[in-house]
Amino acid sequence: MRNLLNLRTASAPTTPVAALAALAAAVAVTAGIAAPVTEGPADAHDDAIVRTAQTVSYQGISVRIPAAGEGVQAAAESTSGEISLTVTRAADGAVVVKTDAHRHASKPAADRSVAQAAAPSTTRTDSAKTCTDAAYSLSGWKLNDFKWYYNPAGAPAAISTTAATAISAGTTALTSACGQKSLGLTPAYVGQTAATPQVGAAGNCTGNDGRNVIGWVAGSGRWLGMTCTYFKTVNGVKTATGTDTALNTQYKFFTSTANCSGAYDLQSVVLHERGHSLGLNHVDQTAHASAVMTPALSACTIGKRTLGLGDYSGLKSMYGTK
Ligand SMILES: [Zn+2]
Incomplete structure (x- = not known):
């Protein structure tokens, strides 16, 4: 599941954040992501892409917006799925944000029994x-x-x-x-x-x-x-x-x-x-x-x-x- 968003740096600062929150929510629905898993920090408040002048954040990971012509990906592997965030800045300054979230509704079976070595x-x-x-x-x-x-x-x-x-x-x-x-x-x-x-x-x-x-x-x-x-x-x-x-x-x-x-x-x-x-x-x-x-x-x-x-x-x- 991937989300592709085109942001222009010239946009008013408040509008894109709200728009992004709505888009991120739509993505979560189309991805068929079930209720957040119960481990770790709560994600419910954390599903939006949040952009400041210098950073983009998504589900607890963040990257600094790169220079024109450059990009950066943060990819986090977990026990229950994975999140990645890729931010690319075109030569004209346009910032493109891609997210990729995979979740499992429940923990892998191996996680549940940890008492016995x-x-x-x-x-x-x-x-x-x-x-x-x-x-x-x-x-x-x-x-x-x-x-x-x-x-x-x-x-x-x-x-x-x-x-x-x-x-x-x-x-x-x-x-x-x-x-x-x-x-x-x-x-x-x-x-x-x-x-x-x-x-x-x-x-x-x-x-x-x-x-x-x-x-x-x-x-x-x-x-x-x-x-x-x-x-x-x-x-x-x-x-x-x-x-x-x-x-x-x-x-x-x-x-x-x-x-x-x-x-x-x-x-x-x-x-x-x-x-x-x-x-x-x-x-x-x-x-x-x-x-x-x-x-x-x-x-x-x-x-x-x-x-x-x-x-x-x-x-x-x-x-x-x-
Ligand atoms: Zn990975």
Whole structure:
């Protein structure tokens, strides 16, 4: 479900906000979004797109309005769905806002029983389609030459010694799937950095220093992982200029294959977020359940540590094969 709004910066400040609120409400209805889920902050008052002179906010995430010819996407993955907000500013100053919200009326089943620690499930949802369902969706940009850094500050104690390996594995998993040829992209780990990912605790994209950093943030929202990607449009071609991912320490993560209780697989979250950095958007949770780029992730499963054919095909359409 996507919402596309065209805003002119010359508009009177109060009118577009009211108009946007009405449009956002209409979108929620057409999307068939059920009553807000009961976890986390209430969303009922938060469904409108709110724009100030410098920022656009939607459902608890916000981005700074970029310079002319540039754009930014904030994509937040949660336990029950996902929200993304993309703001693009054309050369003439026109601001275009796209939102994409996927919700589940109830929490995933795995979320409900967290008392007993057990080995995580290795079963992929609708796994028979993993290497036959070729559906994908693109955000429109390409990220050339993906060099990335890791900032280990704030990593949860339980995984502080294993997180870097899991993050690397989640990134390397981008390169192939289903016995297909390797993709023509080579994410390169540069090393550790003290630079923090430019993602605020409130789920806001705070800026682009051009360095691609993944790290830990004590997020106040109900997102597991959040990726902010900046892009430029030149002659109609969108190129990413920086992408940062924050992992939310308010949730429990795991990296092993034993004793999971209410935790989320770090490698799976990273692979999904990397998909966003490289230009993939979401596919429908139900229709394409085996894909990595479905909006929601259940606790205690390692079934999505590798790309499905659709995820692979989307990347192949941009990056080709080696
Ligand atoms: Zn996502």
